[in-house]
Amino acid sequence: MYSTQNPIAIQSQKWLVSALLVLMQKKAYKSITIKEIARKADLDRSTFYRNFKSKQDILNFHLDSLTQDYISKISELNELDMQKIFKVFLDFCNVNLDFIISLRRNGLSNLLLEAFNMRLPFIHELFQSKLPYKISEPNIELVLAFNAGGMWNLLMRWIDNGLIQNSADLTQVFKEASLFNSKREEKGL
Structure with a gap:
């Protein structure tokens, strides 16, 4: 995870957080994949990895x-x-x-x-x-x-x-x- 002032990166981070939180309401945390988080956020996996290393991040x-x-x-x-x-x-x-x-x-x-x-x-x-x-x-x-x-x-x-x-x-x-x-x-x- 990195800190940024880039508004696009900040928005991507917010979308990824929101996606994980929504998924956690529906299923167990340990069964949620990075692919699911990225898909739910309408982002690709490379965007995920530019912002976070893991769902724990x-x-x-x-x-x-x-x-x-x-x-x-x-x-x-x-x-x-x-x-x-x-x-x-x-x-x-x-x-x-x-x-x-x-x-x-x-x-x-x-x-x-x-x-x-x-x-x-x-x-x-x-x-x-x-x-x-x-x-x-x-x-x-x-x-x-x-x-x-x-x-x-x-x-x-x-x-x-x-x-x-x-x-x-x-x-x-x-x-x-x-x-x-x-x-x-x-x-x-």
């Missing part, structure tokens, strides 16, 4: 785009706290729910978590001045992993349970978990 390209979009949404907030970050996370998940479900169904959901985990230190550094609490330097990596893991597991459980709860229900779950954790901290537990 398409996923990585799309995941990178999603994480950049998430960072952009957070940067729009003037002040941050975990409730606001969760709201952005939940909105992001709802917008991309079909893709996330498709990843989960194909055993690839950890790719999205890994894409976010790789950017957590950058996200924290970018927005730490907006956060109400400063995490001590030796604990940053673990605290970020703890928070991301909690939100991620909530999302995966919601998907695995058939999306029964609505956004308000999930927000309430997150508030209760936050309250539970803060009350335990106050008691010295």
